[in-house]
Amino acid sequence: MTDLAQGVESSSAPGAAGGRPPEPAPPEAAGGRPPESGGMVDVFTDTEIETAAAANPAGYAIAALADSDPRVLTLSADLSSPLAEFRDRHPDRYIELGIAETNSVSVAAGLAASGFVPYIFSMSPFGVLKCAEQLRTDVAYNHLPVRLVGRLSGLAMGFFGTSHHAVEDIAVARSITNMTVVAPADASAVVGLLRSTADLDGPVYLRIPERSPTVYKTPPVIGHGEWLRLRSGGDVTLIGHGMGVGLAVRAAAALAADGLEADVYDAAYLKPFDEAALVQTAARTGRVVTVEEHNEIGGLASIAAAVAGRHGLTAALRAVALPDADLEVGVPADLYEYYGLTVAGVVTAALELIHPARS
Amino acid sequence: MTTADPVTPLRPTTLERGRPVTVAELSWRADWIRLNTVRLIEQAGLGHYASTFSCAEVIATLYYHTLRLRPDDAGWPDRDRFLLGKGHVATGLWPVLADLGYFPADWLGQFGRIGSPLNDHPNMRLAPGIDFSSGSLGHNLSVGVGMALAGRLSRRDYRVFVLTGDGELQEGQVWEAAMAGSHYRLGGLIAIVDANGFSGSGPTSAAMNIEPLAQRFAAFGWLIREIDGNDARALLDTFDSLPDAESDQPVCVIARTRKGRGAALFEQAPQSWHLGLLSPEQQAEVVSEISARMQ
Numbered sequence: 317m318t319d320l321a322q323g324v325e326s327s328s329a330p331g332a333a334g335g336r337p338p339e340p341a342p343p344e345a346a347g348g349r350p351p352e353s354g355g356m357v358d359v360f361t362d363t364e365i366e367t368a369a370a371a372n373p374a375g376y377a378i379a380a381l382a383d384s385d386p387r388v389l390t391l392s393a394d395l396s397s398p399l400a401e402f403r404d405r406h407p408d409r410y411i412e413l414g415i416a417e418t419n420s421v422s423v424a425a426g427l428a429a430s431g432f433v434p435y436i437f438s439m440s441p442f443g444v445l446k447c448a449e450q451l452r453t454d455v456a457y458n459h460l461p462v463r464l465v466g467r468l469s470g471l472a473m474g475f476f477g478t479s480h481h482a483v484e485d486i487a488v489a490r491s492i493t494n495m496t497v498v499a500p501a502d503a504s505a506v507v508g509l510l511r512s513t514a515d516l517d518g519p520v521y522l523r524i525p526e527r528s529p530t531v532y533k534t535p536p537v538i539g540h541g542e543w544l545r546l547r548s549g550g551d552v553t554l555i556g557h558g559m560g561v562g563l564a565v566r567a568a569a570a571l572a573a574d575g576l577e578a579d580v581y582d583a584a585y586l587k588p589f590d591e592a593a594l595v596q597t598a599a600r601t602g603r604v605v606t607v608e609e610h611n612e613i614g615g616l617a618s619i620a621a622a623v624a625g626r627h628g629l630t631a632a633l634r635a636v637a638l639p640d641a642d643l644e645v646g647v648p649a650d651l652y653e654y655y656g657l658t659v660a661g662v663v664t665a666a667l668e669l670i671h672p673a674r675s
Numbered sequence: 676m677t678t679a680d681p682v683t684p685l686r687p688t689t690l691e692r693g694r695p696v697t698v699a700e701l702s703w704r705a706d707w708i709r710l711n712t713v714r715l716i717e718q719a720g721l722g723h724y725a726s727t728f729s730c731a732e733v734i735a736t737l738y739y740h741t742l743r744l745r746p747d748d749a750g751w752p753d754r755d756r757f758l759l760g761k762g763h764v765a766t767g768l769w770p771v772l773a774d775l776g777y778f779p780a781d782w783l784g785q786f787g788r789i790g791s792p793l794n795d796h797p798n799m800r801l802a803p804g805i806d807f808s809s810g811s812l813g814h815n816l817s818v819g820v821g822m823a824l825a826g827r828l829s830r831r832d833y834r835v836f837v838l839t840g841d842g843e844l845q846e847g848q849v850w851e852a853a854m855a856g857s858h859y860r861l862g863g864l865i866a867i868v869d870a871n872g873f874s875g876s877g878p879t880s881a882a883m884n885i886e887p888l889a890q891r892f893a894a895f896g897w898l899i900r901e902i903d904g905n906d907a908r909a910l911l912d913t914f915d916s917l918p919d920a921e922s923d924q925p926v927c928v929i930a931r932t933r934k935g936r937g938a939a940l941f942e943q944a945p946q947s948w949h950l951g952l953l954s955p956e957q958q959a960e961v962v963s964e965i966s967a968r969m970q
Contacts, residue, residue, distance in 0.1 A: 389828075411824060411859075419817045419851035426821020429799070429807055431752070432828070434821075450848075453811045454818060458799055 487614020813846025904930025
């Protein structure tokens, strides 16, 4: 676990370079473009917004990785727009495979078995769920360095229909032996996690949220398997991954206004899992709220419960997550509101743990 | 302190493409594969006889004539690749890899036991000489596309051979790979279909028609060679006349074979011997039939 909590409290030097860890951006002063959490995303567009680094950090960061590592390739299952920058810089190292996710994963395995490090761009609902067996049998069992970059995770395509929800991917990916699973909180964390996982010998699933609330001003340095502590407090623990981190940070600020101090973590690594960080904070606060854009089964909520139980902790748990139910279809922002994946939803969950009698 | 013997640098031995071999020798080798398969299955207690027997000549021709290999440097980047799409016939490959020196022959004695690097389906992490793991049908032609693309990216002239079953072609992913193979003009990619006409549950095309195979692969942009896959002469000639790896069309060799080929018991009831274990009397009969041909 990397403690950035001090950084929050003394965040006066934006974009700190040099020896200090990158600072979390205070919710009120999120750097870069304003947060537009819950907006709809057109990943097929060729307009400036999607090819810009802010909207497409993975495309830019992988192009930069490829500059210095000749093993790096990109593969696309009809998701080439985010690779515009990469295609410009490394046209020979981009391989389009069309709307054929399963083939893409096995082709990537063949490339990886020949010394390359392929990054597959795919939509999360299809890249993981449709290809679970190829990921397991061809990639993970063979310990091959294939990276699956899942765009449009969670409810990012919630408007299109339930076929486009990706809310089980973490459960599936985590259960595959040898798979590393990371879930960046925002655009800067995408870059931080791409760097953190670049040299791993085995496979990685990177689950990218779309337009999640900004958390970091600059790409955080994230140790392998480590969480980032974004705020310290003794009343309740708030842990999120993906968009859940930004919600947790903002909920903590709201709680602080009421005199309640939250311990806040970015669970950027879901596998390996930072058990020590969870045990430490759960023992300290006795109250843990998990926040995630994933089914309550098999995601952070499930893992936290299992870890707490295994360590004999007596902590009260509350999950802000998607229910194991037929989900609604709609614009992401409306769906987040509907399911309580909001700052208010996290605050409510925290207050219910702190004042159980009121709930 | 003693004076060290002069050190001779170890130089890996390269088995070049097109090694001299006669048709009779290849046919003998195919029967040798069958005989060893019977013995390994006896040791393990269960195995895929008939599927292995149908492709024995294919394996013999590739490994004793066609492929460019370095058994004492199994990961040599310039080696030709061989992917066993129909992974359930690895039993026929283990004796070959041991014979060529990929691993000690006494590994075969561990086949079927916990901890053995030689499994019923091949695992690339455990067994030297296995270019990719298999077992889940339909994956390896895609993997072969990836390896052929890698060969082009790294400017190596190796070929990638993928042996599939005919029932395996019912898997949709095979056709995704077939599309990609011709789209990327992978002349170094060779699919060999062991068209023995049977799958686990019965005649392949009774379950789901896969014919006409030649037309189907041709329509996907592949160069077709349709031959008798149990005829070592035909295999030899076909593999000798493959286009260069740098050419621009992948090749599909449709090897028409007989399931259970080489043992009357299996040929008469190929379905029954897809997976099984011979009784001692049956095994004696099969071994005697094969051995008689090998005199």
